[in-house]
Amino acid sequence: xxxxxxxxxxxxxxxxxxxxxxxxxxxxxxxxxxxxxxxxxxxxxxxxxxxxxxxxxxxxxxxxxxxxxxxxxxxxxxxxxxxxxxxxxxxxxxxxxxxxxxxxxxxxxxxxxxxxxxxxxxxxxxxxxxxxxxxxxxxxxxxxxxxxxxxxxxxxxxxxxxxxxxxxxxxxxxxxxxxxxxxxxxxxxxxxxxxxxxxxxxxxxxxxxxxxxxxxxxxxxxxxxxxxxxxxxxxxxxxxxxxxxxxxxxxxxxxxxxxxxxxxxxxxxxxxxxxxxxxxxxxxxxxxxxxxxxxxxxxxxxxxxxxxxxxxxx
Ligand SMILES: [Zn+2]
Numbered sequence: 001x002x003x004x005x006x007x008x009x010x011x012x013x014x015x016x017x018x019x020x021x022x023x024x025x026x027x028x029x030x031x032x033x034x035x036x037x038x039x040x041x042x043x044x045x046x047x048x049x050x051x052x053x054x055x056x057x058x059x060x061x062x063x064x065x066x067x068x069x070x071x072x073x074x075x076x077x078x079x080x081x082x083x084x085x086x087x088x089x090x091x092x093x094x095x096x097x098x099x100x101x102x103x104x105x106x107x108x109x110x111x112x113x114x115x116x117x118x119x120x121x122x123x124x125x126x127x128x129x130x131x132x133x134x135x136x137x138x139x140x141x142x143x144x145x146x147x148x149x150x151x152x153x154x155x156x157x158x159x160x161x162x163x164x165x166x167x168x169x170x171x172x173x174x175x176x177x178x179x180x181x182x183x184x185x186x187x188x189x190x191x192x193x194x195x196x197x198x199x200x201x202x203x204x205x206x207x208x209x210x211x212x213x214x215x216x217x218x219x220x221x222x223x224x225x226x227x228x229x230x231x232x233x234x235x236x237x238x239x240x241x242x243x244x245x246x247x248x249x250x251x252x253x254x255x256x257x258x259x260x261x262x263x264x265x266x267x268x269x270x271x272x273x274x275x276x277x278x279x280x281x282x283x284x285x286x287x288x289x290x291x292x293x294x295x296x297x298x299x300x301x302x303x304x305x306x307x308x309x310x311x312x313x314x
Pocket of ligand 1: 178
């Protein structure tokens with residue numbers, strides 16, 4: 001039988017899922033990693049994957065494909081670009097996996113794009129051919145699926161929805177070096193920033209936040225009637241709805257899924273985002289649905305597996 005491994009690579013650990021070809025998740029293993037840049041680290045990954053397989057009596061020769069997410073650009077030929085936030089030698093790891101799993105097709109996919117593919121395969125976009133996934137986390141990422149296939153782009157930057165310029169008046173600089181990006185308003189960090197700015201304007205003491213991306217406390221404050229939290233969430237929703245209206249004009253998706261950590265508070269802003277979208281969208285795209293993603297933080301793992309499966313089947 002053929003199995004697929006979906007590997008979500010994070011900064012300090014990786015999460016690997018063993019799937020069958022139909023997309024059933026059989027087992028998951030978390031593998032602690034150091035910087036994945038040398039043979040010692042590659043061996044830790046290979047060993048962890050081996051343990052995942054042996055726990056289910058699967059031999060390495062039965063692994064048909066291995067997909068891996070990376071937090072950075074991957075072009076349509078699967079080449080990994082510069083990774084700014086993680087120490088990973090993608091080619092080195094690929095070589096080590098080729099040795100350990102000689103029969104397997106090995107594929108890399110950008111993490112936000114992987115989440116979109118995962119939702120398409122087994123999540124909220126099942127049965128849909130054209131969809132966009134917007135991941136609201138520490139930053140804002142996205143994945144665009146057209147006719148059932150991921151759009152990677154010529155330079156691996158397709159779906160960089162977080163860097164759509166939404167506000168030309170912004171004075172603060174985004175992580176990308178530009179000003180007024182969606183990420184500055186709709187990421188966890190952005191929502192907290194909007195909340196603090198609203199409190200400053202109103203000369204109100206903000207509720208205590210446990211960290212700089214603690215949107216849960218902002219959402220709770222909103223539920224408790226905090227006017228500044230309401231202002232921040234309305235501002236975030238306005239920008240996000242506008243961004244979705246722009247995206248709709250280019251891609252015309254059937255559905256936009258909202259995922260990532262901030263999607264935990266989806267019910268708080270769902271209606272406001274939809275209203276903003278309707279206010280700003282081209283009438284031809286108004287039937288587009290907006291809904292929450294369903295796979296949570298396993299979407300990347302699912303998508304990595306699906307990406308590898310698609311390449312294996314080519
Ligand atoms: Zn930016």
